[in-house]
Amino acid sequence: MSDLAIYAMVLAAAAATYVWRFLGIAVANRIDDRSLGFRFVRAVATAMVAGLAARMVLFPTGGLAAIPLALRLAAVGAGAGAYAATGRSVTAGLIAADAVIIMGAWWLGLGSG
Amino acid sequence: MARFSRMTSHNAPLAAGIRVAFGPPMLVLMASFVGFGGLAHDAGWPLPAAVLATLLVWAMPGQVVLLGAVAAGSSPLAALLAVSLSAVRLMPMVVSLMPVLRAPRMGVGTQFWCAHFVAQTVWVESFRHLPDIPRAERPGFYLGMSYALIVASAAATALGHVVAGRLAEPLVIGLVFLPPVFFLLSLERTARSVVDKLAFAAGLVLGPAMAVAAPDFDLMLTGAIGGAVAFAAGLAWERRA
Incomplete structure (x- = not known):
């Protein structure tokens, strides 16, 4: 595909994405943040983001797919443990989870390819 | 002097939002957009096109779908349909965020502008911070946070395009692993x-x-x-x- 066609596709993809943002505004103007409708939509969005995160860990794509499931789960567990132990610090959880997955990947010899 | 003080008080929420962006959310976004820049490089995209995708599409799943569909030679219409399908999830995010974000006398134009920045990370961070902020200051705070995050992500996309193929694999894995852990922990927190x-x-x-x-x-x-x-x-x- 030519560079020009790639730029055209990026613009068109932006428009295709905007549609849902704009529809969201149209609906949002009819509800306020104390209504039941709001709490329902918030629950839907929360379930979606949680589902996406779980999917990224259990069915990864790219380089992460080369990491065994047990190591991915152990890393998430380390992150959750550090998060809980530090009075819910997201930063501590991220550092712990990433330390486990990076050291595990090194130990499995993925660096030497 | 009066004008100066009014300007600073007007910009204070914006500055507070920018400050909040520096930390885990920015780190996580930059990690995933370095990854996207690398993918775009491997797919033969010019660097500005990859950065433009980050600035205008601003939704990682949609951008990855777009890369894949273009690389697979799908018809433009099929590719756009796939991108649009991946973006449906933005609608409940906008619907649930807007009532929290809305300030008195907020124009329709500002609402449309704010909706452009809604994405997983921004949504999660907004729900974490906005409820504790006075309503009148919420749009400024939100936009400051969003500007800082999108600019850092665009820079990370360019960086990923440049360093593609030169990072050790364990580090690449460390980068792509940050977003899911971040979403899990911040959702639990929020x-x-x-x-x-x-x-x-x-x-x-x-x-x-x-x-x-x-x-x-x-x-x-x-x-x-x-x-x-x-x-x-x-x-x-x-x-x-």
Whole structure:
């Protein structure tokens, strides 16, 4: 595909994405943040983001797919443990989870390819 | 002098939002956009096109779908349909965020501008910070945070394009692993009501289950079913107590 066609596709993809943002505004103007409708939509969005995160860990794509499931789960567990132990610090959880997955990947010899 | 002080008070929420962006959310976004820049490089995209995609599409799943569809030689219409399908999840995010974000005398133009920046990370961070901020200051705070995050992500996209193929694999894996862990921990942190906590748990179970059962519509089904069940069960719990 030519560079020009790639730029055209990026613009068109932006428009295709905007549609849902704009529809969201149209609906949002009819509800306020104390209504039941709001709490329902918030629950839907929360379930979606949680589902996406779980999917990224259990069915990864790219380089992460080369990491065994047990190591991915152990890393998430380390992150959750550090998060809980530090009075819910997201930063501590991220550092712990990433330390486990990076050291595990090194130990499995993925660096030497 | 009077004008100066009015300007600074007007910009204070913006500055506070920018400050909040520096930390885990920025780190996580930059990690994933370095990854996207690398993918775009491997797919033969020019660097500005990759940066433009980050600035204008501003939704990682849509950008990855776009890369894949273009690389696979799908017809433009099929590619755009796939991108649009991946962006449906933005609608409930906008619907749930706007009532929290809305300030008195907020114009329609500002609402449309704010909606452009809605994405997973911004949504999660907004729900974490906005409820503690006076309503009049929320749009400024939100935009400051969004500007800082999108600019850092665009820079990370360019960086990823440049360093593609030169990072050690364990580091690349460390980068792509940050976003899911971030979403899991910040969602847990942000879930205050029983409904939110149940929705979080339902999403964890249904996300992978639906990815197996209905891979094309998994996020929509996870949201619709998990959200509805959590809403009904959570309300029943609150009213019983």
